[in-house]
Amino acid sequence: MSTNKIHKKVPDFRLSPTVDKVGVEERVARFQTRSIKNESKMQGLKMVLNMIDLTTLEGKDTPGKVRQLCYKAQHLHDVQPDLPTVAAICVYPSMVAEAKKALGNSGIKVASVSTAFPSGQAPHEIKIMDTRFAVENGADEIDMVISRGKFLAGEYNFVFDEIAAIKEACGSARLKVILETGELASLDQVRRASDIAMYAGADFIKTSTGKIQPAATMQVTYTMLCAIKDFYLKTGVKVGMKPAGGISNSKLALHNLVMVKETLGAGWLNNEWFRFGASSLANDVLMQIMKQTTGHYQSADYFSID
Amino acid sequence: MAKNKKSETVDKKTVIEQSNELFDFNGVWDYAPSPEGTSHVKLKERYDLYIDGKFVAPSSGKYFKTVNPATDEELAEVAYGNEQDVDKAVKAARVAYETVWSKLSAKERGKYIFRIARLMQEKARELAVVETLDAGKTIRESRDVDVPLACNHFFYYAGWADKLEYAFPNRKTQALGVAGQIIPWNFPLLMAAWKIAPALAAGNTVVLKPAETTPLTAMLLAEIIHESGLPAGVVNIVTGYGDTGAAIVNHPDVNKVAFTGSTNVGKIIQKAVAGTGKKLTLELGGKSANIIFEDAPIDQAVEGVVNGIFFNQGHVCCAGSRLFVQESVADMVIQKLKDRLDTLYVGNPLDKNTDIGAINSKAQMETILKYIEIGKNEGADIYESKCSIPKKGNFIRPTLFTDVAQSSRIAQEEIFGPVLSVQTFRTIDEVIQKANNTPFGLAAGVWTDKGSRIFNLTTKLRAGVVWANTYNKFDPTSPFGGYKESGFGREGGMHGLGAYLKFER
């Protein structure tokens, strides 16, 4: 698919809309009162599975571990038929080639973090090389991190230019821009960083690396969804959303879907425009699906850990 | 020039119309029905009056039916109290005041109120379900707003009972005696709590009349009060219609009248108690302004507007029924509002996912529909949510009118339903003037990121409650009440005690 462009005409990011945190908390609480039952729960759970970027981002990752994960991605729970696969596998650049091979023509994408993930504290050239390396090894998607230090210092142009440069290095790979919202201190800043990333050509904006707490809180995700909505209204360009880190159970994932549905509508309720970055979410969703199917509450012993 | 201008507005409209189709809020994935269980709730077939600690049949022998406005199903029969019954209730309240309640130490008085609060908390879910059945309001609201607030109100005022001397420095306070209280149908249990709790804490005894369309939770409260062991006659509940209320207002042995309801009836009551020496507080209608400036947190403001007008089907005296948007952001705000309207679920009030429940009664439904017709005839642009509504029962789609003139009736009169009128403004002076340009003065909302502007507005808006960057928030500690024709006296907080006390000078 085609990817987003870098915008030539950009607004003054200092003037990004303000966000009232208490109001956001109230709105999020409303999403959380939605009661998802029966067939809508089953449908929702399958959507969640299909939106997962199954992730392993550990220093101790090995090609073997990545191969296991890739197998899991294609065989989530074979005792249950009609299960979708996850959307993508998310790994470090060094593991991209291994993942690509293991996934073959399953249709599951390979996403690679880059730009000296998770800190982003590396020279510009290295970040570019890091990205090119991943793309050349077959990454379909690049998950970059922004320079939070520069952002907090108010150097919005630096942040914009860096994202734009990575975007160019991505070629035809889709770019997810990780804001690392846990380090941005306020929802106003989350909104501003979202605007910068979208104008700089992000195909997705993503909350977190998963290495910092808090990560993908619903408040943060909601703020970013609102930014996506405004960007779409202004430019007609769709941007995807990826909450990552901290979404470890089905209920929270379903409430995230509620939030997408009621903020952006059905157009974003698919893995082309919405992803979950998660490592342990899949098994909880599977347990819930089995509970729906069999009527028995499940035990973790029956679901493979990879 | 004029021609250019016109084409510009037409262009703006097409942008809005187009973008409305950009977001599909109904397709792909929907929520399955998720109704709150009702099996644990056992309604009686018939509810009698609660007088002098006993449940007694009305002297006329007459009962009236109360129905579920969402289904038109009959829920129960309720006693129709007349003048004679009111007289019995007032006499019981007088005896209880003279012989028991005024003799009790303030501490003990407080402990009874605490006990009522706790019993209500224990039965909270039952109260919420019955409230939803009888009033048509959503279970989400009765469960999360009405019932907890009602419990908390008792809890808050319970603590005041033995601390009254701290509320009014340098004044000795005294209870008034018998308080006659008449409450509306929009927040049946909560209004009962707003009335009974401070009255008891201040040392009065009570005769309360619930609204005729929503008497059930008041009767459950009577059962709770009975269970609490509150001395007989301290609280009496007499159900009935307007004539029952009039009998309370006109009873010569009532020392205090507290009324929440329409401005029209409030005025009748004000006239009726003239010259009687009865202390009076009135909490009446409103046509509150909600004002959005261009620098506001727009998404939260839109949410606040939705909460301001569609909360409780718009059956809220302080509903933010007049929206003023600064012209520079008007298109965006209106569009976001329309999107938000489309995501609202209207339907079965017992469903946990329902955002907007049933209109409380057929009569109110007709009033609202009449105003929608008036709005259309006045030339305002109407937008109704695309949501589906049930075929049976009293339901109205959330509705907004744009291009509304200040002189238009839908911008001036209280509709008491899910209907919002939208006007635009350019300058701060203009909006203050327009917001204050009403006989009412209950509440107002202001949305802006600028602190100094908030305080400019909050001081200049002539309204008893001003919500800045929020709307429709309530708390037992927070005084509530109006300026001008929205009534006088406050309910809630320390100031709410004043309505039930006199000073020994």
Add this chain to the structure above:
Amino acid sequence: MERLEILKTYKIFIGGQFPRTESGRYYSPMNKKGEALANMCLSSKKDHRNAVVAARKAFGSWSERTAFNRGQILYRIAEMLEGRKSQFVEELVKQGATAPKATAEVDLAIDRCVYYAGWCDKYQQVFSSVNPVASSHFNFSALEPMGVVGIIAPQTNSLIGLVSTILPVIAGGNSCVVLAAEQLPLCAITFAEVLATSDLPGGVVNILTGSEKELIDAFHAHMDINAVLYAGENDEHARKLEEGADCNVKRIIRYVGGLTKTTDESPYYINDFQEVKTTWHPIEHVGGATSSY
């Protein structure tokens, strides 16, 4: 040769000006000895209406003055009153008081002005509250003036009742339209002259003389009067006010006894003509920092 005394023409006080009644009518109240006191203006409903217009016009800027400034001006009233003490004593004697009683009444009136001058920037602190709501909001309730207040002054005395009703009303930022004691009106107009020379903006206090019976309906029927203070003695008039108040849900407050005692002063008289306004605003809690940091 004896000098011919210049007699004062007693006019009414509207919008800082001293016009005659537009009706051209007068009445001549008498003292106990049967002597005519003066030819007083018999104010008409139109005078009353003009006074309400002046009071409404003055209300906005008066209510927005700082409390400190209002206190300064009320204190200035006391100063001006002190300076004209002998004139008030004379008038009170003319209206039938003994000299010592007259002096005592004027002294009390001056001290009462000082008393309310001092309250201007304090009553708010006594009656306001910060309300600890159970959500993430800052919530406070403060007092605001009701607006235009109609005052029917005590009819049993000339000065102290007038001062005791006007001062708390204006200390709280209201403007007012006052009907003076019908049969003891002299001090009211002289007090108007005090007000006119004491930095009080025109229109904040407007004083009419005339018939309570004739004007009582104007007080409750005027849609631009927010509240009426009735300090007269006539139960029938009090009832009429309350009955007619429904036209705009007017607040009607009654004081009995003429407010002549030294104890007839308190901030609660200010409070009686205040609305309570409650304001809410969200409190943003960011990060994990608590106030113990």
